[in-house]
Amino acid sequence: MTTYSSAVVPDIPIDVIDLPVFKQAGVQLELLRLDLVHPLISGNKWFKLKYALQAFQLSDCQRILSFGGAWSNHIHALAYAGFEQGIETVGVIRGERAGQLSPTLVDAERWGMQLEFVSRWQYRGKSDAEFVARLRDKYGDFYSLPEGGSGEWVIAGCREIISLFDAAAYDLICCACGTGGTLAGLIAGKPEGATLLGVSALKGGDFLYADIRELLAAASIDDPGGWSLALDCHEGGYAKVSSRLAAAMQYFTQHSGIGLEPVYTGKALLALLQKLERGEFARGDRVMLVHTGGMQGLRGMKQTLLNRLA
Numbered sequence: 409m410t411t412y413s414s415a416v417v418p419d420i421p422i423d424v425i426d427l428p429v430f431k432q433a434g435v436q437l438e439l440l441r442l443d444l445v446h447p448l449i450s451g452n453k454w455f456k457l458k459y460a461l462q463a464f465q466l467s468d469c470q471r472i473l474s475f476g477g478a479w480s481n482h483i484h485a486l487a488y489a490g491f492e493q494g495i496e497t498v499g500v501i502r503g504e505r506a507g508q509l510s511p512t513l514v515d516a517e518r519w520g521m522q523l524e525f526v527s528r529w530q531y532r533g534k535s536d537a538e539f540v541a542r543l544r545d546k547y548g549d550f551y552s553l554p555e556g557g558s559g560e561w562v563i564a565g566c567r568e569i570i571s572l573f574d575a576a577a578y579d580l581i582c583c584a585c586g587t588g589g590t591l592a593g594l595i596a597g598k599p600e601g602a603t604l605l606g607v608s609a610l611k612g613g614d615f616l617y618a619d620i621r622e623l624l625a626a627a628s629i630d631d632p633g634g635w636s637l638a639l640d641c642h643e644g645g646y647a648k649v650s651s652r653l654a655a656a657m658q659y660f661t662q663h664s665g666i667g668l669e670p671v672y673t674g675k676a677l678l679a680l681l682q683k684l685e686r687g688e689f690a691r692g693d694r695v696m697l698v699h700t701g702g703m704q705g706l707r708g709m710k711q712t713l714l715n716r717l718a
């Protein structure tokens with residue numbers, strides 16, 4: 409398997425996706441295959457972890473501690489990166505330990521990550537000084553990486569995504585948003601005139617405007633504008649799957665042979681289909697959808713997807 413340690417950006421394929429609805433409208437849809445960047449440090453996680461791991465190596469900390477849910481792509485990728493590079497990792501997991509761990513957490517434990525389960529209530533207060541002090545008592549001096557890996561290095565890593573292709577040649581570049589870190593990186597790296605669309609995977613995604621601006625400001629980057637958010641394709645909330653989402657993903661995979669997952673990139677696809685339906689693209693437009701990976705999470709969603717298609 410490819411090692412991650414050197415973090416040299418590999419060649420990332422771009423696939424032209426022949427979806428009949430896009431073809432009929434004369435719009436070219438392309439897919440940036442970040443899902444192929446690494447089998448286990450997948451998609452945007454590869455870019456998010458790149459500089460955070462370097463920063464950790466330069467710190468005096470003995471381990472990395474981070475946060476996530478039972479199906480977190482970030483926890484999965486961090487656990488593997490730690491295993492590969494001989495770095496101790498701790499995952500603070502939202503919710504009580506279940507009798508049967510999710511495959512994500514089974515993998516993480518297998519790769520040596522220590523799991524610290526906390527109640528949903530405690531998890532909400534994960535930045536509180538008292539909670540952090542208790543973690544420090546238990547785990548010593550750790551390098552803390554925020555949920556989703558969107559810490560101080562997220563922009564440095566994710567801005568590299570947009571330099572993987574000729575962004576100026578596209579009329580719209582679209583990616584899914586959870587914390588907004590990936591989109592913030594794309595905004596920071598975008599050439600003048602490029603237009604970006606972030607699709608909120610969560611209900612009530614308005615917070616993303618402020619959080620993205622905060623991430624940009626923290627990296628001393630002036631907001632260049634030219635980006636917007638789609639807040640109406642969350643399908644009921646984080647990890648919620650509607651029939652129209654399941655159908656859109658099935659349609660995409662039938663015509664492209666490429667798999668998506670419904671928590672993030674599936675919703676970004678849905679937003680593009682919705683824009684097309686609303687006549688918001690012009691004939692001749694070229695659109696890039698960023699596949700941000702996370703296919704490991706699909707292990708927990710297959711039955712739900714089938715149920716929605718029934």
Ligand SMILES: Cc1ncc(COP(=O)(O)O)c(C=O)c1O
Pocket residue numbers: 451452481482556558584585586587588589590591672673700701702703
């Ligand atoms: C597969 C996948 N795509 C997209 C995102 C959204 O990224 P961000 O949190 O940087 O907005 C995530 C979450 O980090 C993810 O796991």
